[in-house]
Amino acid sequence: MSAERAGPVLVLGGTGKTGRRIAARLTERGLPVRLGSRSGSPAFHWDDPAGWPALLSGVDAAYIAYAPDLAVPGAVEDVRRFAEIAAAQGVRRLVLLSGRGEPEAEEAESAVAAVATAGGADWTVLRASWFAQNFSESFLLDGVLAGEIALPAGEIPEPFVDADDIADVAVAALTGSGHAGRIYELTGPRALTFGAAVAEIGRASGRDLRYGTMPAAEFGEMLRGFQVPEAEVQLILYLFGTVLDGRNAAPADGVQQALGRAPRDFADYARAAAAAGAWSVPAVTAAGGAA
Template sequence: MSSGVSTMARLDADRWTGSMTRELTLVTGGTGTTGRRVVERLAARGAQVRVASRHSACMLDWEEPSTWAPALAGATRLYLTYAPDLAVPGAADTLAAFTESAAAAGVRRVVLLSGRGEPGAQAAERAVRAVADSAGVELTVLRCSWFVQNFTEGQFAPSLQAGELALPVGDVVEPFLDADDVADAAVAALLEEGHAGRTYELTGPRALGFAEAVRECAAAMGRAVTFQQVPPAAFRAALAADGVPDDVLDLLAHLFTEVLDGRNSRTTDGVQQVLGRPPTDLATAVRRSAASGCWA
């Protein structure tokens, strides 16, 4: 494909919203849980935004560095979310290299989505920060607890719909975080001043166990859903039988057996710090999602 055609395709992919601002925000993972919400909010505020992912009109693949420069062309701000997870091997190197490309392309402000209490995620934060600092790029890190949306639209949603969720997790509590709060925080950090250099730990307002979270979901659905704790090996075998690839199985094993050990149970005032309002409770978020048909 000639570079002229690539540029046309990229411009077609940009969402112009009537604003003639010179700022263009590239949203990586722009079709995912947080990216999609960030795109909606930026567009609603009249910002110019470009969605990038493997299946977007603007194609970006972390495994294909040749896709990076075309996606970054003209961008001045960046919402950076890495899939499948910052904890996977190689994520820190990939994100450091991408941040270098972003700085070279003219990006001046980056908001990085990260995970709480994950050594791999914190290594990726350090790698991105080192590049950003040396290139004079503003960086804000959103270090997040587990999303409520894992239950309503992510990997647990089909099981909830089927009436039974089985996970290798017991009594540990987690302050589940509403992805709408993440997106609000990301947009504030992208568009407003005063967030450069900050790392915000974002959590929901109360920590609750997975069984209790499932009870809240069931109440929102208006029907019974059971929660069962299963041994890690049985969980892995069941997912493997469903065709889930080994690298995803390794990632889930890491998250459930290492990260979910209680280290992230504490709530924080991160949402209040960024947005000047309290975070949304899981019960409120799941009722809102149920009303919009997430388990229909």
């Protein structure tokens, strides 16, 4: 970020899987950060647009992560409205976290690009595949801790992306040059079936893990039993039933394009998560959704 960029960087979802990583990286670089979260000051709520101008006041760049996902009804309209207010407030860079293979997410991408362009702001899209961290920080954690994961997923592979790679790309787009008008497809370097991913976690953690499939309806009931909010249950079922049809099976080179390096492999993620104790705690109800 050039010297004249003195305003803070707003990070929506600043306590989430990508947001907290982005905020930490910006802070380490000595850049001012403003967290957009329910516990922030001022607080941020997607259902309270009246509070957005105060949050955006003086902000130079903004990372937009919609919760729970851009596929939910109303998300595109919310994101468009947020981008409009941001542009009107003089925000000069908008970086949108998007979902790979989701038609609704692509609508949100187009909305942000159009609003930013009309308002003279730069925009960048981070179109991410399934997060590796869903196994250690989100709804798949319970299954790993229980020793058995059953999902409504067949043999279609997914190139899981590491949230740390997403954070690195986001920081580059928020603070550096050469990223305006770019859509980065962010994935890992290879695609694995969910069964293969579970096997990688078993090897890294030393846990005896079993993997199987189950009908979507049964999986939904299991998530509800873990107290996953209904909106997230519906989202997860949508993702399993829609985007895991092969459309996202091929790895992409977005991390390489943005950072000039290869993305982190799932096996490296699993070893690091195991070393950090992600799967060494007693069984608890995991928090968070698919993104």
